[in-house]
Amino acid sequence: MNRFAVRFTYLLPIEGEPIEDGVLVVEDGRIAAVGRWGEVALDGANVIDTRPSVGLPTLVNTHTHTAMVAYRGLADDLPLFKWLEEYIWPAEGKTVSPEMVRLAYRLAVAEMVSGGTGAINDMYFFQEAAAEVLEEIGFRGVLAEGLIDFPTPSFGKPEEGIRIAERQLESNGRYRYVRFGVALHAPYSCSEALLRRGHELAKHHSVPLHMHVAETEDEVRQITERYGKRPVEFLDSLGLFEGVHFIAAHSVHLSEGEMRIYAERGVNVAHDPESNMKLASGVAPVPDYLRLGITVGLATDGAASNNDLDMFSEMRTAALLHKVVRMDPTVMDARSVVEMATLGGAKVLGLDSLIGSLRVGKRADFIAVSLDRPHLQPIYDPYSHLVYAAKSSDVDWVFVDGRPLKREGVLTFVEEGEITEMGERLRRMVLRALR
Amino acid sequence: MNRFAVRFTYLLPIEGEPIEDGVLVVEDGRIAAVGRWGEVALDGANVIDTRPSVGLPTLVNTHTHTAMVAYRGLADDLPLFKWLEEYIWPAEGKTVSPEMVRLAYRLAVAEMVSGGTGAINDMYFFQEAAAEVLEEIGFRGVLAEGLIDFPTPSFGKPEEGIRIAERQLESNGRYRYVRFGVALHAPYSCSEALLRRGHELAKHHSVPLHMHVAETEDEVRQITERYGKRPVEFLDSLGLFEGVHFIAAHSVHLSEGEMRIYAERGVNVAHDPESNMKLASGVAPVPDYLRLGITVGLATDGAASNNDLDMFSEMRTAALLHKVVRMDPTVMDARSVVEMATLGGAKVLGLDSLIGSLRVGKRADFIAVSLDRPHLQPIYDPYSHLVYAAKSSDVDWVFVDGRPLKREGVLTFVEEGEITEMGERLRRMVLRALR
Structure with missing residues (x-):
């Protein structure tokens, strides 16, 4: 069984109120527990600490x-x-x-x-x-x-x-x-x-x-x-x-x-x-x-x-x-x-039985937005920051089905140099077609 | 004399047309030369290569x-x-x-x-x-x-x-x-x-x-x-x-x-x-x-x-x-x-005699936006990308008066941990006042 926990400064389950110092426990790709740090049984799960951060669904x-x-x-x-x-x-x-x-x-x-x-x-x-x-x-x-x-x-x-x-x-x-x-x-x-x-x-x-x-x-x-x-x-x-x-x-x-x-x-x-x-x-x-x-x-x-x-x-x-x-x-x-x-x-x-909120039993699809950025300080309300101040570049962790697709700010499925290479190949295809 | 050059994939002088493979030479905080790579005399200036990138004024x-x-x-x-x-x-x-x-x-x-x-x-x-x-x-x-x-x-x-x-x-x-x-x-x-x-x-x-x-x-x-x-x-x-x-x-x-x-x-x-x-x-x-x-x-x-x-x-x-x-x-x-x-x-x-465009004689206030990001690929037009696709987080270099304030994506004047500490101090001041 693949089991781990992720800790956030603010955790937004979406269905329900924000949890300060929140933790999410993931088991085999699904959400096994959601709650306050210290109030959720970790049972020895490895903990990823994303703080200072806001956690929310993908x-x-x-x-x-x-x-x-x-x-x-x-x-x-x-x-x-x-x-x-x-x-x-x-x-x-x-x-x-x-x-x-x-x-x-x-x-x-x-x-x-x-x-x-x-x-x-x-x-x-x-x-x-x-x-x-x-x-x-x-x-x-x-x-x-x-x-x-x-x-x-x-x-x-x-x-x-x-x-x-x-x-x-x-x-x-x-x-x-x-x-x-x-x-x-x-x-x-x-x-x-x-x-x-x-x-x-x-x-x-x-x-x-x-x-x-x-x-x-x-x-x-x-x-x-x-x-x-x-x-x-x-x-x-x-x-x-x-x-x-x-x-x-x-x-x-x-x-x-x-x-x-x-x-x-x-x-x-x-x-x-x-x-x-x-x-x-x-x-x-x-x-x-x-x-x-x-x-x-x-x-x-x-x-x-x-x-x-x-x-x-x-x-x-x-x-x-x-x-x-x-x-x-x-x-x-x-x-x-x-x-x-x-x-x-x-x-x-039509996927809300699987994703879209952080509820026990749903798939572990969630992200962590890092708050250690000048444009996200100070913080009074995590919802406000997500909408009015955060940028996509503040997303440091992305999990889909419990698998990390972005880890500490780095995409897990992309090789060094691959982005510009893909861009250049597409650009050449398109420019050739329009010539 | 402090002299260096910066190379970009596209250089936008603002007054004038974009320069592909452009270079900017800086001398004692002012712009000494602007042009195409290979056509501008570098005279042994140290070259900062920001490519793939777009260069423009701050x-x-x-x-x-x-x-x-x-x-x-x-x-x-x-x-x-x-x-x-x-x-x-x-x-x-x-x-x-x-x-x-x-x-x-x-x-x-x-x-x-x-x-x-x-x-x-x-x-x-x-x-x-x-x-x-x-x-x-x-x-x-x-x-x-x-x-x-x-x-x-x-x-x-x-x-x-x-x-x-x-x-x-x-x-x-x-x-x-x-x-x-x-x-x-x-x-x-x-x-x-x-x-x-x-x-x-x-x-x-x-x-x-x-x-x-x-x-x-x-x-x-x-x-x-x-x-x-x-x-x-x-x-x-x-x-x-x-x-x-x-x-x-x-x-x-x-x-x-x-x-x-x-x-x-x-x-x-x-x-x-x-x-x-x-x-x-x-x-x-x-x-x-x-x-x-x-x-x-x-x-x-x-x-x-x-x-x-x-x-x-x-x-x-x-x-x-x-x-x-x-x-x-x-x-x-x-x-x-x-x-x-x-x-x-x-x-x-009222500062356009000093800054705002990359013209010889003006102060060396300019930035480099990195293009090696998925949302900036492919690229057909640097102006389009700056307005419709780039984010502030794509700015990797910032020079004011020829001095680097951001270098390879990192602020030169901020210490590790200082951002959240400043934010936390401001937050406490404000919350105390509103109590």
């Missing part, structure tokens, strides 16, 4: 396109369609392959673990190649091939995409860290037939159905013109929210009535504040979602429109953005934001 | 209350007046002293240098204690005692504040890194007499006049009720912008006419996007300021309302915020934002 990134790190900073500050048509689509068309996906995932997981993320919900291509990387590292992911009515790097016609998705769904259970779901790209890029087919597939396999919904005003206009209904009304009229665990990314432009549809149907929202800012899509009405009891998680979106996969930055932005948009400094308080990034995210992925 | 924080790091995270997510009246003012009243200022400055400068900042514009109390710390470390500051019509920790009546300011101004020239200026707190907290007196003082001593202006809608309402004019109109009617280098912090709520007053009078703006978001003050019309040719620098404000002094975070937020507020992804492009944080800031402080 962060959950509820919507990303991981492999797009390959295009990080390739083009910015452009109108959306110029950006897509002149840079992103040509680059994707010529570079996305299983080899590129493996390489980009490896680089991206290094970035995500480094910043305390331990699980993602991902929509992209060649997701079996991605799954290999996640399994090898031991990093959790809900992955799905992005179904769409246009030719993609991994399939030409939507039926081929469906066949890939079916193959992936049938392989569920073979993986320890990966679960395949179903992803439909968006209301404007999928036909009614494809939407219904994707929904059936998710329902039949009891897996999450992941989709971009109401990201831009343009989408709302297009869908309203085409179907006489707004995007969420339209999807609801097709029964797309029924009988499945639905993950709606973005959800920036919803009417009051559409929000009520989300609440009634139990739709889960992946909130991407930085991507929505950078692409000038708008600000999602997250305080209203929370008021209506809708489950919300945080997300980075892909690194082509962010340009990082940093959940600490996303927490901070979420807390600040809604305050100024609502002109109310009390909305999106620090504790709510930390909950959104951990337990909220786990719920969005 | 960042300039144009508005802060440095010592307020003592109250970092003491209270958040509260309505403005509850925050001030129940937490900040009581804590300040009982804790601000020369000893506290020295301690807080030391901690804050460690934070700022760590994140690549090399110069600040500061309004607070006991600024001679602050000056000692900046001189000892070798960090640039324009400092001023905040003049106001209420009792403060350093003076009871405004005339006493004026006397302190006069004493400080007369000591100008004795310092290498510090310059004392004049600070008037705000239009609503200073009488007309005090405003005129502060202006005279700044004009007489040819130093910057620093003031909070039009930070909140409430201020606009108050000033309009009291004087029948909006804040900038009111200050202009007193002649406050004439004959001085005026630094207007915040400047969130200006009419079109008030913006034209700024443009005509050459008023400099310190833009604090994160503080304005956290306190729900609003969004300053910075794209309009730039269109009108107004000089704008970036700023963090104090760490009680931010909660850090991180200029990388401020660059990113500035770029993202204005895009979503204007619903235009092309505003506040990465290059403009980096210029604002460097040369723009130096202009705001």
